[in-house]
Amino acid sequence: MIKDKFLMTSDIRVRFAPSNTGHLHIGGARTALFNWFFAKHHAGTAILRIEDTDRQRSTEEYYDAILEAFEWLGLEWDEGPYRQSNRMDLYQEAAEKLLSSGAAFRCTCTPEEVNAMRERARAKGKTPKYDGTCRDRYEKEPNVPFCLRLRAADTGETIVDDILAGEVVFENSQLDDMVIVRTDGMPTYNFCVAVDDIDMRISHVIRGNDHLSNTPKQVLVYQALQEATPKFAHISMILGSDKKRLSKRHGADSVLEYKERGFLPEALINYLVRLGWSHGDQEIFSKDEIIANFALENLNRSAAIFNPEKLLWLNQEYIKSADGGFLVDSLDAGLRKQGLPPDVLSRKTREGIVDELRTRSSTLVDMIEGARFFFEDDIELDEKAASKFLTSESSELMLKLRNELNKIDAFSSENVKSAFHRVMDEEAVKLGKLAQPVRVAITGGTISPGIFETLSLLGRDRSLYRLDAALGRVNQ
RNA sequence: GGCCCCUUCGUCUAGCGGUCAGGACACCGGCCUCUCACGCCGGUAACAGGGGUUCGAGUCCCCUAGGGGUCACCA
Numbered sequence: 234m235i236k237d238k239f240l241m242t243s244d245i246r247v248r249f250a251p252s253n254t255g256h257l258h259i260g261g262a263r264t265a266l267f268n269w270f271f272a273k274h275h276a277g278t279a280i281l282r283i284e285d286t287d288r289q290r291s292t293e294e295y296y297d298a299i300l301e302a303f304e305w306l307g308l309e310w311d312e313g314p315y316r317q318s319n320r321m322d323l324y325q326e327a328a329e330k331l332l333s334s335g336a337a338f339r340c341t342c343t344p345e346e347v348n349a350m351r352e353r354a355r356a357k358g359k360t361p362k363y364d365g366t367c368r369d370r371y372e373k374e375p376n377v378p379f380c381l382r383l384r385a386a387d388t389g390e391t392i393v394d395d396i397l398a399g400e401v402v403f404e405n406s407q408l409d410d411m412v413i414v415r416t417d418g419m420p421t422y423n424f425c426v427a428v429d430d431i432d433m434r435i436s437h438v439i440r441g442n443d444h445l446s447n448t449p450k451q452v453l454v455y456q457a458l459q460e461a462t463p464k465f466a467h468i469s470m471i472l473g474s475d476k477k478r479l480s481k482r483h484g485a486d487s488v489l490e491y492k493e494r495g496f497l498p499e500a501l502i503n504y505l506v507r508l509g510w511s512h513g514d515q516e517i518f519s520k521d522e523i524i525a526n527f528a529l530e531n532l533n534r535s536a537a538i539f540n541p542e543k544l545l546w547l548n549q550e551y552i553k554s555a556d557g558g559f560l561v562d563s564l565d566a567g568l569r570k571q572g573l574p575p576d577v578l579s580r581k582t583r584e585g586i587v588d589e590l591r592t593r594s595s596t597l598v599d600m601i602e603g604a605r606f607f608f609e610d611d612i613e614l615d616e617k618a619a620s621k622f623l624t625s626e627s628s629e630l631m632l633k634l635r636n637e638l639n640k641i642d643a644f645s646s647e648n649v650k651s652a653f654h655r656v657m658d659e660e661a662v663k664l665g666k667l668a669q670p671v672r673v674a675i676t677g678g679t680i681s682p683g684i685f686e687t688l689s690l691l692g693r694d695r696s697l698y699r700l701d702a703a704l705g706r707v708n709q
Numbered sequence: 710g711g712c713c714c715c716u717u718c719g720u721c722u723a724g725c726g727g728u729c730a731g732g733a734c735a736c737c738g739g740c741c742u743c744u745c746a747c748g749c750c751g752g753u754a755a756c757a758g759g760g761g762u763u764c765g766a767g768u769c770c771c772c773u774a775g776g777g778g779u780c781a782c783c784a
Contacts, residue, residue: 284784285784291784404712478777
């Protein structure tokens with residue numbers, strides 16, 4: 234969308250904050266999309282922040298892959314990517330502030346001891362949580378390692394005001410004295426999130442529903458830091474066909490994998506956004522249309538099941554109306570990947586090929602597969618089709634057609650059609666009798682675009698060569 | 710298990726007290742047709758259950774059931 238230069242940037246600031254412990258998967262992408270469209274709709278600022286405080290599992294490969302995925306999707310972030318690992322000073326400063334104000338305390342309990350506490354509480358039928366052993370043990374022994382915990386209230390309640398869920402009340406008795414800085418000095422997720430969101434002046438936190446239960450913990454950090462909370466919107470999640478959380482088991486769920494499988498970014502975006510969001514009966518939206526109409530209020534609160542068939546349908550819709558040049562480029566790249574040179578046929582011809590294939594391909598991969606035979610020197614015949622259609626009976630017809638094709642002037646689909654009709658009239662056969670054997674001879678199989686167009690696109694030389702090869706086979 | 714969220718066709722959804730409960734994907738017919746598609750026409754299919762509130766409830770409230778999430782020195 235062209236930015237209206239008269240439109241002032243609003244105070245709306247949102248962030249998408251994935252961890253680089255895995256690929257950007259479609260669930261995360263949808264969350265990112267909601268954030269991004271919300272920001273654009275309000276002429277606000279969309280920020281990308283990588284949460285890489287997990288030293289064990291974060292990798293640079295995933296970091297790069299996440300950026301690559303966004304690049305492919307065509308989502309540009311107004312700020313970032315910020316990385317939490319570069320912002321340690323900020324967290325340390327906040328932690329010290331909390332320590333000196335008494336909101337946080339040093340805890341020398343070992344993980345084993347804390348686990349034991351939780352077990353004891355569980356055995357008594359109570360909420361398993363840290364028991365507060367170190368809360369008031371202010372004199373600490375030197376050389377004993379410690380972590381920092383945030384002192385949680387034992388009574389009362391913490392209310393999360395959510396745009397979608399309304400006021401959600403959590404009993405403070407459920408809350409733990411959570412660790413905000415680990416023994417190794419690394420700050421923890423729930424702490425960094427709040428500190429960063431404050432520092433980045435985030436106005437709306439839009440994230441998955443799985444974070445709702447975490448929110449009161451973060452609210453506690455805001456309160457301890459004496460900062461106002463942002464507005465929250467916890468969106469529904471995407472589930473697999475088994476109604477379980479999306480995972481590797483459901484197949485390809487990384488965004489980049491959809492690229493590999495021949496999906497167009499516009500189609501993926503359209504599909505993902507429509508999961509939970511709608512605008513009347515409209516199914517197909519350009520980015521600009523989504524920007525114009527997106528509103529958090531229209532978001533569905535219930536989980537959505539990922540439906541690959543509908544994505545496929547949408548993808549084909551996008552392929553049907555895609556720019557021809559783009560499709561040719563995609564075709565060329567796909568062919569080269571398989572070691573087939575695209576330029577055995579002219580670019581104009583390839584444009585004709587993708588035009589024939591666009592109504593027959595639900596993915597770019599399908600399209601390339603459907604175009605293979607145009608570019609192979611020697612096609613592979615499907616045995617079943619060959620034995621059914623390449624018979625001595627059909628070979629006579631094909632031979633006649635071959636001679637007619639050899640005579641025609643320009644090898645246009647119209648002229649090819651005339652050639653067919655001359656043979657059909659002469660032999661008093663219907664088109665089907667002639668077309669299927671020719672199709673098998675030309676394409677190797679029984680499925681292809683219209684036979685006149687196919688021959689015309691393939692060109693006279695290659696067409697006759699293949700016809701001859703098929704004829705030779707029958708006569709053997 | 711505690712706490713939290715959710716519940717309209719198989720799936721995505723429209724609906725925001727009065728509709729024959731609409732659209733889309735998928736599926737099933739039909740038309741078109743040289744195959745496969747595309748396109749066009751038509752069809753099957755839903756308010757989880759039970760209580761209220763109301764003249765009237767898919768729409769509001771409660772309960773039950775089911776599904777999901779979360780309870781870490783992971784994010």
